[in-house]
Amino acid sequence: MAKKANMAKKINYTLEYQVRCSPGILYEFLATPAGLQEWFADKVDARDHIFSFTWNGAEEKAELVDQNQDEYVRFRWLAAPQDEYFEFRIQRGEVTNETVLLVNDFAEKKEVADQSQLWNAQVKDLMHRIGS
Template identity: 25%
Template structure:
């Protein structure tokens, strides 16, 4: 199946220190991103939504700046696949306007771009409600 890259910026009215735990911890992510998130002893995150398990390995964890999860099934033979689906969160600030943004980058199976944008609008809306931003 063809993969696409979805990139969107969302203005967030809060500090990096407040939002970062919601992007990087199981308890934070389970409040807005997935129905539940569990981390096993190998530091593999299991994002549970729609009754399905989605396993991801954190490949970037830069405190208060950048988080990236690469998805793969930990129970399958690990292949060197350079085209793995991933989700990435980057916290950025516009120096001129002092405006704070959350950049979402999702790379995975092709979906309708309008549907993808709508899904992320809903997720980010939930996150903003939780953090008050």
């Protein structure tokens, strides 16, 4: 008899933030250990495309899956399924030409609101660091 999967399927969701800085400056905060350590985690180290993020002494590792200078950076938690990731994408508003940060992540449907609040707090910290 087949076992029922007890893990709910996670869904992809996207959050959008207006950022008052150039894509180049924003990219440095999203793609480098020093930049990420400014707002995303207490400590960030990287070696061979594996980033180690530390919060309150607990470490999580993510693989840098893909990136394009000043456009996007995509990570996958090592403990997560292959098709799940979190991504920072930088776009220019077509009308206003403002920089827009898109955060793509995965969460169970019932956890999207809580995860979104967590991202909102993190990105607020990022905005403070870059003076936006």
